[in-house]
Amino acid sequence: MTPKLSQLQPDYLIAPRWLVPVVPHAQVLENHLVAVTGDTILAIVDQQQADELWPDIKRVVLAEHVLLPGLINTHCHSAMTLFRGFADDLPLHDWLYDNIWPAEQRWVGPDFVRDGTELAVVEMLRSGTTCFSDNYFFPDVAAAVAVKAGMRVTVGLLVIDLPTAWAADADEYFRRGIEVHQNFLSEPLVRTAFAPHAPYSVSDIQLERIALLADEMDIPIHMHLHESPWEIEDSMEKYGIRPMARLEKIGMLNPRLMAVHMTQVSDHEIELLAQRGVHVLHCPESNLKLASGFCPVHKLQTAGVNITIATDGAASNNDLDLLGEAQTASFLAKGLSANPRALPVADALEMVTINAAKALGMEAEIGSIEVGKQADFCALDFSAPESHPVHDVLSQIIYASHRQQVSDVWVAGERLLEQGKLTRMDMADIISRADQWGERLQRHRKEHQQLA
Numbered sequence: 001m002t003p004k005l006s007q008l009q010p011d012y013l014i015a016p017r018w019l020v021p022v023v024p025h026a027q028v029l030e031n032h033l034v035a036v037t038g039d040t041i042l043a044i045v046d047q048q049q050a051d052e053l054w055p056d057i058k059r060v061v062l063a064e065h066v067l068l069p070g071l072i073n074t075h076c077h078s079a080m081t082l083f084r085g086f087a088d089d090l091p092l093h094d095w096l097y098d099n100i101w102p103a104e105q106r107w108v109g110p111d112f113v114r115d116g117t118e119l120a121v122v123e124m125l126r127s128g129t130t131c132f133s134d135n136y137f138f139p140d141v142a143a144a145v146a147v148k149a150g151m152r153v154t155v156g157l158l159v160i161d162l163p164t165a166w167a168a169d170a171d172e173y174f175r176r177g178i179e180v181h182q183n184f185l186s187e188p189l190v191r192t193a194f195a196p197h198a199p200y201s202v203s204d205i206q207l208e209r210i211a212l213l214a215d216e217m218d219i220p221i222h223m224h225l226h227e228s229p230w231e232i233e234d235s236m237e238k239y240g241i242r243p244m245a246r247l248e249k250i251g252m253l254n255p256r257l258m259a260v261h262m263t264q265v266s267d268h269e270i271e272l273l274a275q276r277g278v279h280v281l282h283c284p285e286s287n288l289k290l291a292s293g294f295c296p297v298h299k300l301q302t303a304g305v306n307i308t309i310a311t312d313g314a315a316s317n318n319d320l321d322l323l324g325e326a327q328t329a330s331f332l333a334k335g336l337s338a339n340p341r342a343l344p345v346a347d348a349l350e351m352v353t354i355n356a357a358k359a360l361g362m363e364a365e366i367g368s369i370e371v372g373k374q375a376d377f378c379a380l381d382f383s384a385p386e387s388h389p390v391h392d393v394l395s396q397i398i399y400a401s402h403r404q405q406v407s408d409v410w411v412a413g414e415r416l417l418e419q420g421k422l423t424r425m426d427m428a429d430i431i432s433r434a435d436q437w438g439e440r441l442q443r444h445r446k447e448h449q450q451l452a
């Protein structure tokens with residue numbers, strides 16, 4: 001039996017001017033309060049109910065703000081914040097093979113990942129992101145950073161046919177990945193996913209192993225797929241089929257698969273993605289910057305594919321700003337489909353909240369403000385002139401808001417950003433370590449150029 005409201009005792013109430021729970025679709029509540037106990041949403045009540053029930057409970061009043069579920073970034077390589085601006089204006093292949101991979105081979109280790117992930121976590125929290133799905137080396141370090149920061153994460157258990165500082169060969173990638181999964185099983189903020197890098201960098205035999213293990217461990221598979229025309233050509237040359245057809249043969253096209261990018265996709269492939277319940281992780285700014293192609297969001301959405309919007313790493317974006325990404329995604333979808341009705345604001349907001357939670361298999365816990373879900377929120381301040389007048393709250397969020405308006409963030413009930421200030425993390429120290437890496441990488445680049 002559900003207890004009556006009067007029997008409940010919240011720890012605190014959040015009282016925003018507007019509340020956008022995301023579920024139900026496009027709902028905007030005015031002068032409603034969210035009651036939180038521990039890490040959980042206890043109730044959503046109107047002003048009068050709150051005054052009657054809980055006159056003495058502490059209130060966080062956000063008089064000119066909108067409260068949203070915490071944003072969820074389904075695809076990033078968080079430690080790559082240290083490569084922000086390191087190699088710009090190049091196509092994907094040259095960017096990766098000639099610039100990023102050599103620098104990673106030289107520099108990436110646990111310290112690099114710790115410092116880069118901390119920088120990313122600070123940037124994401126300050127942008128309203130409360131959960132991120134990471135895909136990088138040393139996932140154990142990234143998970144530890146998230147736990148220390150109080151942020152939610154799904155770390156990718158990387159597999160790539162390339163020896164790196166994280167693992168020397170396939171067996172070691174699997175062994176270390178499974179160890180990370182087991183070591184964080186009891187940590188409520190941490191989940192894992194298999195992260196085969198891409199079809200061109202992981203062989204069939206390893207993909208088959210991943211498909212089996214992901215079922216056994218009941219975790220998602222997070223993979224770059226159909227990112228650029230080059231990837232398709234490479235696959236046709238090596239395998240005689242497109243990457244998606246390869247995954248189909250291996251049995252990987254199912255609701256576990258989080259397919260990142262999907263800029264090269266035929267009508268038949270769109271149908272297949274919808275039938276199989278594959279999630280598409282759309283990274284519009286990274287695709288634009290690397291000129292990789294355009295993900296046909298409107299067509300995918302019409303076909304019923306679950307789509308999320310993500311930032312990708314800061315080396316190809318170059319920020320981790322999900323609000324900005326949602327705006328880009330919406331405008332791009334309209335332009336690409338020649339249809340101004342494509343990707344409207346309520347849908348764009350779902351793609352960075354509830355759709356993202358679905359892709360991660362976490363829709364029962366996060367992605368919307370509903371009773372019983374985790375208390376993950378972000379608040380946007382609408383007091384500045386740029387946010388006035390407010391004809392439509394959702395339009396204001398997606399089309400006119402900037403991440404600097406994010407004032408407060410909660411993860412699992414803990415306020416990690418309070419009136420613009422981080423409550424747990426030492427920002428000055430994190431910036432200073434990032435700058436030290438900046439100097440090292442610049443020296444590396446100069447030496448590299450002198451040798452060339």
Ligand SMILES: [Zn+2]
Nearest residue numbers: 077224312313
């Ligand atoms: Zn990526």
